[in-house]
Each structure stands twice: as C-alpha cells, then as structure tokens.
Amino acid sequence: MIITTTHSVEGRAVRDYKGIVMGEAIIGANIFTDIFAAVRDIVGGRAGAYEEALRGARQEALREMAKRGRELGANGIIGVDIDYEVLGKAGSMLMVTCAGTAVELEESVGRIAEAPRG
Numbered sequence: 001m002i003i004t005t006t007h008s009v010e011g012r013a014v015r016d017y018k019g020i021v022m023g024e025a026i027i028g029a030n031i032f033t034d035i036f037a038a039v040r041d042i043v044g045g046r047a048g049a050y051e052e053a054l055r056g057a058r059q060e061a062l063r064e065m066a067k068r069g070r071e072l073g074a075n076g077i078i079g080v081d082i083d084y085e086v087l088g089k090a091g092s093m094l095m096v097t098c099a100g101t102a103v104e105l106e107e108s109v110g111r112i113a114e115a116p117r118g
Helices: 031-043 048-071
Strands: 014-028 076-087 093-105
Touching (some): 014 076, 048 093
16 A cells, blocks of 8 residues: 555556545553653653654554555555644643545556466
C-alpha cells in the first residue's frame, strides 16, 4: 500500500478512485507520564514519553486508514492529511486523524513483467 501526501504517485497512473478513507486514534496521558514530562520541561530537553505516544497514535491512525483502503480494493492512498486535536477535560487526550483518497494504482511504468512459468 502506497500512502502519500501528494495527489499522484510518480510513474503510477490512477486507474480508479475508490473513495475517501479515514483513520483515527485517541490517546490519553496518564499521571506518571505527565509528571515525567513536567520535570523534563523544567530541566530542558524533549518530552520523549509524549513524543513516543504521539508517534504511536499517528501510526495507528495511518494503519486504520490503510485497512479501510484495502477493504475498498485500493492499493494506494493519495492526498493524505494528518490532523491533531486536543480533547477532554483540561486537554488530557489527543486525537490524531488522517484522511485521504483510496485509489487503485496501475503497475509501475517500466516495470519488467515476470515471465510465465511452466
């Protein structure tokens, strides 16, 4: 599955548009992560625990979107947009959403076909 933010894939024509697909993931921060991040912010440096949680949520949203694309018979998703939104009381949760257009891409231009066996 090719997933790209561009509206085309170089060397691959779009054979069919399957529809818009989305993926979502919501993560909540726990108190231990919050305390660790607060200490890290005071002494400087990056909040690695939050970065890892954000990376995981983004990957999950992309996996979900790809799954929905495959269910439509797509082998690519183009024009992908990823958004982040803070939710919950006191901004205690983060929602990651992604959306794109599921497409059926033709085989690569210049790709050598395998010879039939037999």
